[in-house]
Amino acid sequence: MNIIEVENLTYSYDKNEKNAVDGVSFSVPEGKYVTLIGHNGSGKSTLAKLLSGLIANFEGKITIFGKEVKKNTIHEIRKKMGLVFQNPDNQFVGSTVRDDIAFGLENRQVKSEEMDPIIDTYSSKVGMKDFLDKSPENLSGGQKQRVAIAGVLAMHPELIIYDEATSMLDPVGKKEILDITFNLRNENPKLTVLSITHDVEEAYRSDYVLVMNAGKLVLQGTPQEVFAHQEELRSIRLDAPFFFSLKQALLNRGISIPDEIDTEAKLEDFLCR
Ligand SMILES: Nc1ncnc2c1ncn2[C@@H]1O[C@H](COP(=O)(O)OP(=O)(O)O)[C@@H](O)[C@H]1O
Numbered sequence: 001m002n003i004i005e006v007e008n009l010t011y012s013y014d015k016n017e018k019n020a021v022d023g024v025s026f027s028v029p030e031g032k033y034v035t036l037i038g039h040n041g042s043g044k045s046t047l048a049k050l051l052s053g054l055i056a057n058f059e060g061k062i063t064i065f066g067k068e069v070k071k072n073t074i075h076e077i078r079k080k081m082g083l084v085f086q087n088p089d090n091q092f093v094g095s096t097v098r099d100d101i102a103f104g105l106e107n108r109q110v111k112s113e114e115m116d117p118i119i120d121t122y123s124s125k126v127g128m129k130d131f132l133d134k135s136p137e138n139l140s141g142g143q144k145q146r147v148a149i150a151g152v153l154a155m156h157p158e159l160i161i162y163d164e165a166t167s168m169l170d171p172v173g174k175k176e177i178l179d180i181t182f183n184l185r186n187e188n189p190k191l192t193v194l195s196i197t198h199d200v201e202e203a204y205r206s207d208y209v210l211v212m213n214a215g216k217l218v219l220q221g222t223p224q225e226v227f228a229h230q231e232e233l234r235s236i237r238l239d240a241p242f243f244f245s246l247k248q249a250l251l252n253r254g255i256s257i258p259d260e261i262d263t264e265a266k267l268e269d270f271l272c273r
């Protein structure tokens with residue numbers, strides 16, 4: 001079953017300008033972790049806004065959880081969907097971190113006595129438990145992103161859309177948050193993720209990769225398929241993941257790395273042998 005289906009989606013902010021999203025079609029099957037990569041201005045955030053119903057009057061069709069996205073359906077769809085946007089400042093509603101996470105839970109009718117353990121669990125998962133009584137205003141960008149992610153995960157969404165949700169974290173923090181999301185999928189194999197990212201390493205770890213350039217979807221496929229298009233990716237200013245480049249370089253010298261050795265972590269094992 002497809003959780004997201006997008007058909008011929010087109011949108012321009014201004015009729016005199018070129019389309020920000022231009023004839024895009026793709027689908028995201030249930031339980032998959034799909035990444036969307038593309039250079040700045042390629043239309044990724046616009047697509048995220050369209051999927052989350054923040055922009056109406058588009059051309060084409062968006063279906064999420066089998067329901068067409070429209071004014072009268074988006075509320076229902078949003079209940080099962082967790083969104084983390086690029087700029088964490090626009091997402092806070094509570095006066096403390098705790099209130100903020102609680103607000104989302106209240107919206108899902110979680111009983112107040114059940115809230116504290118949930119808030120504790122998810123704030124500690126993202127390393128923000130010590131900040132629960134602090135005001136979100138006083139957090140760094142990266143800490144705000146951690147809180148926004150905790151808030152979304154606490155709501156047990158069936159679909160998560162991240163729009164550069166970890167862009168303000170350092171590489172270790174990024175990996176930490178990524179691992180949390182990947183691990184959640186072990187607990188709930190039906191959890192579907194669409195992650196818009198600049199991180200090609202994340203794309204390389206995902207199940208499926210979408211590539212946008214100038215509003216258009218220019219490539220899509222498994223990481224292996226997509227990153228094989230090195231020339232095309234370079235022409236739209238995207239790099240190949242480190243491990244992929246290394247594998248190719250070794251292959252050119254007649255050394256092949258078995259497919260099962262395929263992620264950053266496993267690379268370390270390989271080098272230690
Ligand atoms: N609120 C807006 N009003 C007008 N144009 C916008 C707005 N937001 C984005 N755009 C334009 O739409 C295009 C796609 O932007 P965006 O979706 O933010 O790209 P990305 O997230 O890939 O960097 C860009 O040309 C950008 O200038």
Ligand SMILES: [Mg+2]
Pocket residue numbers: 044045046086
């Ligand atoms: Mg963006």
